[in-house]
Amino acid sequence: MFSLIRIELYKIFSRIRTFIGFIAIGLLVPLIQVALFIDGETYIEFSLQNLKEAFDFQGNLLNGYLACYIILATLYVHIPFLITLVTGDLLAGEAAGGTFRVLLTRPVSRTKLLFAKFISGLIYTAALIFWMALISLLLGIAIMGTGDLIVIKNTVYIFAEDDVLWRLLAAFGFGLIAMWCVASLSFMFSSFADNSIGPIILTMTVIISFIVISAIDLSLFRVVKPFLFTNYMGSWKLFFETPVNYDKILMSAGALIAHIILFFGIAWYNFKKKDILT
Amino acid sequence: MKKHFRFSILLVLAILTFKASVAQEKNAALILEGVKKKFALVNEYEASVKIKVDVNFVKIPEKSGKIWYMQPGKVVVKTPGFSLLPKRGMNFTPNQLFSGDYTALYAREEQYAGVTTQVIKVIPNSDADDIILSTLWIDTQRNVIRKLETTTKSEGTFSMQFRFPAEIKTYDLPDQILFNFDIRKNELPLGLTGDFENQGNKDKTPKNSRGTVTITYLNYLVNQGKAIPVFQKKSK
Amino acid sequence: MEKQPVIEIRDLYKSYKGFDAVKGINLTVYKGDVFGFLGPNGAGKSTTIRMMMSLIKPTSGEIRIFGKLLSEERESILRKIGAIVEKPDLYGFMSAYDNLRLLGKMSGIQPTHAGIMDVLELVGLKDRAKSKVKTFSHGMKQRVGLAQALIHDPELIILDEPTTGLDPQGMVEIRDLILKLSKEYHKTILLSSHILNEVELVANRMVIINKGKVAIEGDVKELLNRDEMKVTIEVSDITKGVEVIKNRGLSNAMRDTAGNKIILHISQNEMAGINRALIEGGVDVVSVVPLRTLEEYFLNLT
Numbered sequence: 001m002f003s004l005i006r007i008e009l010y011k012i013f014s015r016i017r018t019f020i021g022f023i024a025i026g027l028l029v030p031l032i033q034v035a036l037f038i039d040g041e042t043y044i045e046f047s048l049q050n051l052k053e054a055f056d057f058q059g060n061l062l063n064g065y066l067a068c069y070i071i072l073a074t075l076y077v078h079i080p081f082l083i084t085l086v087t088g089d090l091l092a093g094e095a096a097g098g099t100f101r102v103l104l105t106r107p108v109s110r111t112k113l114l115f116a117k118f119i120s121g122l123i124y125t126a127a128l129i130f131w132m133a134l135i136s137l138l139l140g141i142a143i144m145g146t147g148d149l150i151v152i153k154n155t156v157y158i159f160a161e162d163d164v165l166w167r168l169l170a171a172f173g174f175g176l177i178a179m180w181c182v183a184s185l186s187f188m189f190s191s192f193a194d195n196s197i198g199p200i201i202l203t204m205t206v207i208i209s210f211i212v213i214s215a216i217d218l219s220l221f222r223v224v225k226p227f228l229f230t231n232y233m234g235s236w237k238l239f240f241e242t243p244v245n246y247d248k249i250l251m252s253a254g255a256l257i258a259h260i261i262l263f264f265g266i267a268w269y270n271f272k273k274k275d276i277l278t
Numbered sequence: 279m280k281k282h283f284r285f286s287i288l289l290v291l292a293i294l295t296f297k298a299s300v301a302q303e304k305n306a307a308l309i310l311e312g313v314k315k316k317f318a319l320v321n322e323y324e325a326s327v328k329i330k331v332d333v334n335f336v337k338i339p340e341k342s343g344k345i346w347y348m349q350p351g352k353v354v355v356k357t358p359g360f361s362l363l364p365k366r367g368m369n370f371t372p373n374q375l376f377s378g379d380y381t382a383l384y385a386r387e388e389q390y391a392g393v394t395t396q397v398i399k400v401i402p403n404s405d406a407d408d409i410i411l412s413t414l415w416i417d418t419q420r421n422v423i424r425k426l427e428t429t430t431k432s433e434g435t436f437s438m439q440f441r442f443p444a445e446i447k448t449y450d451l452p453d454q455i456l457f458n459f460d461i462r463k464n465e466l467p468l469g470l471t472g473d474f475e476n477q478g479n480k481d482k483t484p485k486n487s488r489g490t491v492t493i494t495y496l497n498y499l500v501n502q503g504k505a506i507p508v509f510q511k512k513s514k
Numbered sequence: 515m516e517k518q519p520v521i522e523i524r525d526l527y528k529s530y531k532g533f534d535a536v537k538g539i540n541l542t543v544y545k546g547d548v549f550g551f552l553g554p555n556g557a558g559k560s561t562t563i564r565m566m567m568s569l570i571k572p573t574s575g576e577i578r579i580f581g582k583l584l585s586e587e588r589e590s591i592l593r594k595i596g597a598i599v600e601k602p603d604l605y606g607f608m609s610a611y612d613n614l615r616l617l618g619k620m621s622g623i624q625p626t627h628a629g630i631m632d633v634l635e636l637v638g639l640k641d642r643a644k645s646k647v648k649t650f651s652h653g654m655k656q657r658v659g660l661a662q663a664l665i666h667d668p669e670l671i672i673l674d675e676p677t678t679g680l681d682p683q684g685m686v687e688i689r690d691l692i693l694k695l696s697k698e699y700h701k702t703i704l705l706s707s708h709i710l711n712e713v714e715l716v717a718n719r720m721v722i723i724n725k726g727k728v729a730i731e732g733d734v735k736e737l738l739n740r741d742e743m744k745v746t747i748e749v750s751d752i753t754k755g756v757e758v759i760k761n762r763g764l765s766n767a768m769r770d771t772a773g774n775k776i777i778l779h780i781s782q783n784e785m786a787g788i789n790r791a792l793i794e795g796g797v798d799v800v801s802v803v804p805l806r807t808l809e810e811y812f813l814n815l816t
Contacts, residue, residue, distance in 0.1 A: 007616050015607050051336065053433070054461045054489060056368065059360035098603030102662055105567040106620035107593040148359035158338035161359045242337050275530075275570035 004108065004116035005123075012086060012124050021082035025132045028078075029071055030139055036067050037143050047152050063147035064140030065164045071136045072171055072236065079175075080182040080207050081200075083128060087121040088186035088199035091271065095194040095278045104276055114271050118187055118264055125183045126176055133172040137165075151240040159240070171236040174253065178233035181256045182207065184263035185229075191267040194278050229259040306382040306398045309416050316421040320449050322348040324504035326496040327355065331362050333461055333489035338362060345495070346505035354508050364457040364491045366428075366436055379403040390415045391441075395424050408432055417442075422450050434460030449500040454492065461489040517544040519581070520670055520702045521566065526575035528561050535561040537726035538575070543704055543719070548696045550713030550720030550734060551706035552812070558726040559706045560600055563674050566704075567597050579670065593622050596668035598676055602659020606648030610639055610658045613647055614665045621666035630665070637661045638687065653684045660691065671695060672704045677712060685712070692716050710812045714738060722812065730808070737808055744805045745785060747776045750798035758795035759788060 012018050036043075040062040048057070091114075094100045104110065149164045151157040159167065185206065189199035210230035213221050225231055235252035238245050329341045343357030353368055355361070385397040395415040402409050408430045415425035420442065427437040436459035440452040521543035528536040536558040543549040553559045564570045566577055568588050577584040579591045604613045611630055618625035634640045637657040642650070647658060656676060663671055673692070677685045693716055695701045707713050713720055714734060721731040730737060749755035752774050759778060768777055780788065785804065792799050 003619060007619060010612075010616065011605065011608075014605075014612075050462060051362065054333075054365055054459060055331075055362040056365050057360065058355055058357060058363055061360050097606070098601055099605055101567075101569065101599040102604060102617055102659075103620070104569055105592060105595070105597050105599065106617065107589040107591075107622050108620055109589060150360065154335065156336045156338075158336070158360055158362075160339045160341075163339070273571065276564065277570070 001112060001116065004112060005119050008090075008116050008120035009123060012090075012120055017089070018086050018124065020085060021128050022131055024082055025075075025079075025128065026135060028075070029132065029135050032071055032074065033064075033067050033136075033140050033143055036062065036070065040066070040144075044150070048150075048156075051156065060147055061150045062144060063149075064137065064142070064144045065146055065149040065161075065168065067140040067144055068136045068168050069149060069151060069171075069240070071132075071140075072168075072175065075132070076234065077208070077211065079128070079132070079179060081204055083125050083179055083183050084186040084200045084203045086124050087183040088190050088203055089196035090117045090121050090187060091190040091267075092193040092196040092199050093190075095276070096196060098278055100276045100278065110272055111268065114191075114268055118184075118267070121183050121187055122180055125179050129172060129176045129179055133169070137168065149240075151237075153237070153241075155241075157240060157242065159242075167239045170239045174236040174239070174249065177253055177256050177260075178236070181229055181233065181259050181263070184260040184267075188263040188267040188270075191271045191274070229256060232256050305396075306384040309384075309396055309398060309418055310382055310400075310414075312418065312421040313416060313423060316450060318349075319501075320347070320349075320451065321501050322346070322503070322505035323449075323451070323498050323500040324502070324508075325451075325498045327357075328492075328494040328496070329355075329357065329361055329363065330492040330494075331489070332491070334487055336362070336489075346508040348505045348509050352509055354505075362491070364436075364459065366430075366433070366457075366459065385413070388415065390424050391439075393417050393419070393424060420446055420450050422452070436460065449498070451498055451500070452495060454494045457491040457493070459489055459491075461487060519543070520545050520547070520579065521549075521704065522576075522578040523562070523566075524576040524578075526562065526565060526577065527573045528558075528565060528570065529573050535726055536565070536572075539723060539726070539728055541721050541728060541731060543702060545702055546696075546700060547719050548692065548703045548705060548717045550717035551704055551723070552708070552710060552713055552720055553706075553723040554708055557708075557723045559708075559723065560674060561726075562723070563597070563599055563672060563704075563706060566672060567595070567599055568592065569599065593666070594669045595672060596621075596663030596666065596670070597672040597674070598656075598659045598663050599672075599674050601678075602655050602662075604647045604655070604658060604662060607646065609644045609646055610634065610650070610661070611643040613658065614661055617662045618665040621668075623666045625665060633661045633664050634658075636664065637691070652679045653681065656680060656684070656688070660688070664695075668701070670702045670704070672706075674706045675708070676705070677707070677709075689716055710809055730811075738806055742779060743782055743785075744777065744779050744810055745788075746803040746805065747778070747788075747792070748774060748800040748802075749776060749792065750800065751796075752776065754795065755792060755797045758792055758797055762788065762791055764788075 044061050044066075045052070051057075094103055103113070146161055146164075148161050149157075149159045149167075151159070182203065186199050186203040189202045190196070193199045207230055210228040214225055214228055214231050232252035232255045235249055238249045238252075324344060324346050327343055327345045329343065331338050338361070341357040341359070341361040343355060343361065345356075346354045355363055355368065380403055381401045383399045383401070385399050388395050388397050395417055398414045398416060400412040400414065410429045410431060412426060412428040414423050414427075416422070417424050422442060423440055424442075425437065425439050427435065429435045436457065439456040439458070441454035441456070442450065443453050519542050521541070523539055523541045526536055526539045527534070539558070539562055541551075551559055551562075561570065565572050566579065566584070568584060580594060582591055584591055604610075605616075608616070611634070614630045614633060615625050618630070623629075631640060631643065634643050637660050639654060639657055639661065642654065647655065650658065656679070660673070660676065663673070676692075677688050680688065689712070692703060692705065696703055696716070705713060705717060717734050719732065720734050720737065722729045747755070755776050756768075759776060764778055764780065764784075778788075785802070789799060789802065
């Protein structure tokens with residue numbers, strides 16, 4: 001099994017498309033950081049207008065932690081695309097390239113192979129998120145230093161400097177589960193497709209539609225909202241509250257994991273009986 | 279005769295009333311003067327502070343830091359990270375409050391926080407002043423203000439409650455000040471750290487509410503020159 | 515010595531959404547065979563091969579390879595099979611060497627450097643070992659495809675149209691390689707093709723399938739050398755020629771539509787006599803083109 005996973009990872013990391021995600025994050029994140037470094041102060045002022053009426057501010061809120069939080073919040077919709085680029089191709093790419101004919105005629109059970117591919121996809125996702133966390137934090141801190149983190153929701157939260165890092169790391173951890181869910185969705189679509197464009201587009205369509213439905217506050221949409229997995233993807237933000245609502249976070253993580261299992265299960269059921277015609 | 283008697287009573291009453299009011303005015307001015315004099319002893323100080331903000335839609339941990347004060351009303355506060363300081367009153371000194379043209383009226387004697395205080399109303403004479411009315415609860419025993427309530431045109435009312443250590447020192451500075459003020463909750467611009475998911479949730483916090491900031495002072499170092507370099511640096 | 519069956523296919527059916535691609539195929543390939551699997555395009559060859567390789571599931575029927583049921587012992591069977599199924603698509607973004615290394619591992623062996631280079635040498639790609647497969651020509655892809663089928667030293671090699679798209683030189687090379695694998699390495703080979711000639715040159719046994727069914731099965735030499743054959747004779751004087759032949763009692767002689775050729779069905783040993791009779795009868799024989807019935811039959815299928 002390990003050898004199969006290693007083979008799949010070797011295949012993933014032999015391809016240019018795999019590095020698109022790493023390059024995109026490697027460019028996008030510093031860009032956001034530099035922009036914030038230059039202009040972030042104005043944004044914070046703007047966001048805190050009404051507090052300014054009652055309070056004098058002492059100290060600096062523009063720091064690497066804030067940049068990291070903002071990056072997490074803004075890249076929420078973009079990272080799935082970078083992930084799907086690879087995970088949506090895991091099965092469909094073999095179908096499109098005709099390589100299933102050499103791959104599935106090896107003495108390896110389809111279930112094992114599928115699992116190896118799935119695990120490899122999860123590892124790729126983790127690597128991408130780790131990369132994002134690494135440059136978001138390290139570069140952000142290098143440019144802007146550390147400091148207290150302000151998070152503006154219905155409540156304005158200000159977290160002491162020494163109370164931030166674990167929250168950000170936990171948020172990345174939760175984000176990873178959310179992105180694994182995205183990866184699983186695209187993997188499922190990938191098992192049905194014979195070209196990799198289909199699963200990529202389909203995954204993004206599902207995610208964007210679900211997010212739109214969640215955002216529109218109509219009674220019909222409110223009813224379906226709990227059934228949309230995207231609804232649980234944003235729960236990393238719950239780490240930026242006091243006290244942290246661990247029950248809600250665990251519930252969201254549970255919902256996402258349930259979806260991961262469901263998506264993999266469907267992919268497995270489909271792949272096991274699939275006739276390879278390409 | 280009856281009429282005359284009546285008149286003289288009224289006259290006496292009038293005189294008495296007039297005398298009383300003059301006495302009160304004097305009284306108020308005197309009391310304030312005592313406070314001013316007492317405070318004027320403090321030229322500068324450095325102290326450690328703990329700042330606790332209590333506003334229903336703001337969550338910020340208690341901050342520890344340092345405060346430096348210098349006459350006539352310069353204040354610098356430094357805390358690690360970020361802190362919210364009450365906009366009004368952080369640089370409050372009696373001198374400053376009564377620097378302008380004002381009318382002080384003695385109102386009454388009142389028990390406040392277990393001490394007998396003299397209540398004095400201070401009304402600025404200028405219409406341009408933002409302050410409409412200030413009420414002070416003054417502890418004439420120690421010549422310190424125990425409580426201050428101010429109504430302003432633009433920012434509603436705010437109050438400051440001063441807590442003093444039991445032991446009376448030469449420089450009688452509070453060990454805690456409680457600021458209480460109006461705060462309006464505007465729709466917070468979602469801006470950068472916007473929370474898209476919760477946008478639909480109805481905001482349950484009232485639009486207008488009170489906020490308090492508690493500042494605890496520790497380890498005053500008064501007139502030891504500690505604050506001077508801070509302000510020298512600042513003016514540079 | 516009893517011949518040992520390697521592939522046994524019984525009543526194999528496959529239908530896709532109402533279309534019957536394979537309709538009850540039976541065949542047996544014995545150890546050491548170079549087995550020709552013939553049929554026109556669309557006859558069901560690839561579908562059958564895909565079922566043998568477990569790429570698709572039969573609708574019904576039974577496939578036994580090395581005496582084991584494929585549906586039950588897929589992995590242990592596939593370990594001993596190397597195959598090219600249709601186009602030899604490998605991972606274009608990897609080198610030929612890496613493709614062989616990974617696919618070898620997946621076939622359950624630990625490919626050594628020497629082992630990989632040997633296979634590449636066998637297919638004539640040693641000097642391109644480190645080139646990415648996507649840069650290869652069709653012929654080279656065909657050869658690296660063959661290499662991946664051989665990397666784990668399988669007992670049974672299934673080659674689905676291995677010469678498609680190759681130039682005549684390439685076809686000869688592949689043919690020689692098949693013969694080498696059979697004679698020197700004693701592999702059992704199933705070779706599918708739509709060209710009878712190709713199979714005839716290398717196979718000892720064969721089956722012709724058409725429209726999803728077996729049309730003919732047997733020994734290649736026997737099948738091709740059945741006595742009846744169709745001969746086209748071009749002569750100087752067609753009328754005289756027909757007369758001479760009819761005088762020999764061959765009433766089925768007829769003129770070609772073009773006019774100067776005689777077409778007749780004879781048994782092989784009669785040809786020499788006819789030739790002599792024509793010459794003796796004063797008819798010049800310009801050419802004699804024999805067409806074996808199987809060949810004619812097959813041509814009619816394709």
